[in-house]
Amino acid sequence: MEMKQVSDNCFAVLNDMDCIHDANSGLINRGGGVVIDTQSDLGHARQMIEMFSKVWPAMPKRVINTHEDADHVWGNQLFEGAEIIAHRSVPERMKHVANPKERQKLLPGVGDLHTRLAVKALHPGIAAAGQQLREDYNFDGIELVLPTTLFDARYELDFDGTEVHLIYVGPCHQVGDTIVHVPKERVVFAGDVIFRQCTPMGWTGSYEKWFQCLDLMIQLDPEVIVPGHGPLCGIEGAMDMKAYLQYVREEAKKCFDEGLTALDAARQIEFGPYGEWRAPARLYMNVERAYREFRNEPACAPWNMVEIFDAIYEVAKAKGVEVEF
Numbered sequence: 001m002e003m004k005q006v007s008d009n010c011f012a013v014l015n016d017m018d019c020i021h022d023a024n025s026g027l028i029n030r031g032g033g034v035v036i037d038t039q040s041d042l043g044h045a046r047q048m049i050e051m052f053s054k055v056w057p058a059m060p061k062r063v064i065n066t067h068e069d070a071d072h073v074w075g076n077q078l079f080e081g082a083e084i085i086a087h088r089s090v091p092e093r094m095k096h097v098a099n100p101k102e103r104q105k106l107l108p109g110v111g112d113l114h115t116r117l118a119v120k121a122l123h124p125g126i127a128a129a130g131q132q133l134r135e136d137y138n139f140d141g142i143e144l145v146l147p148t149t150l151f152d153a154r155y156e157l158d159f160d161g162t163e164v165h166l167i168y169v170g171p172c173h174q175v176g177d178t179i180v181h182v183p184k185e186r187v188v189f190a191g192d193v194i195f196r197q198c199t200p201m202g203w204t205g206s207y208e209k210w211f212q213c214l215d216l217m218i219q220l221d222p223e224v225i226v227p228g229h230g231p232l233c234g235i236e237g238a239m240d241m242k243a244y245l246q247y248v249r250e251e252a253k254k255c256f257d258e259g260l261t262a263l264d265a266a267r268q269i270e271f272g273p274y275g276e277w278r279a280p281a282r283l284y285m286n287v288e289r290a291y292r293e294f295r296n297e298p299a300c301a302p303w304n305m306v307e308i309f310d311a312i313y314e315v316a317k318a319k320g321v322e323v324e325f
């Protein structure tokens, strides 16, 4: 983890692993401080606070959650008394998708050899994902702290002329997707609308909506984009994401028309240049999302986590790449 200053008053804490749960955080050091996303567990959140505290005068008064996923909200409880801001959909969604109990059960389970072997025999993907998370994370003690300041389309803050615009762009990767734009400093905190040099995972929303959001980000013409996962970039980060999603959707359509399953399609579609990105086998999720659209299924249809992790595991094995999530 490292902190980088990206403009006069904007900073980023970047995770270097770029796998699942390795989310970035931001700080706008104005108006008493605004933190953007609070990390995946209390250890990482404390490390982030320690890094940002080198430049802020006191604990920040505000926190923004860019969306409802666990890896962006599980450090909220450490910002006692702060105003937590998010899109109106986020509190309800957090209760479902970021319930800490489920993952708190998973990690000790896979830590026990006998349980791990039993899980591995039935669900190798779940066993491998649990093992990967255990190496870096500890979900003990996490309690959900929900946002209380909620907005619909747009929310604006003004700190003596430094405006901060929260723009709702969901659902493209998750229901509550929000980007944070600081126009004067030409910075956008993108949340998980942008994964940089790592394969995106999207949970709900549509390809079209995601393309619209990426186009908007290019129009905003920031000098720096802080992605939800991966290293800093400029607008080329939005362009690369769009090219990746277009490529996957086109390839998935050919496979769909041939009658292949999403899993077989993900085994068959070439990674191409995206094989260099972390966790390329997460391709499966993007294929399955495209298939849901081709079948006219609702974007909000729930995912079966066991199936997803097992499928990603199978795709990684079939393609001879490292199993990572």
Ligand SMILES: [Zn+2]
Pocket (backbone or CB within 6 Å): 021, 023, 069, 071, 072, 192, 228, 229
């Ligand atoms: Zn994330």
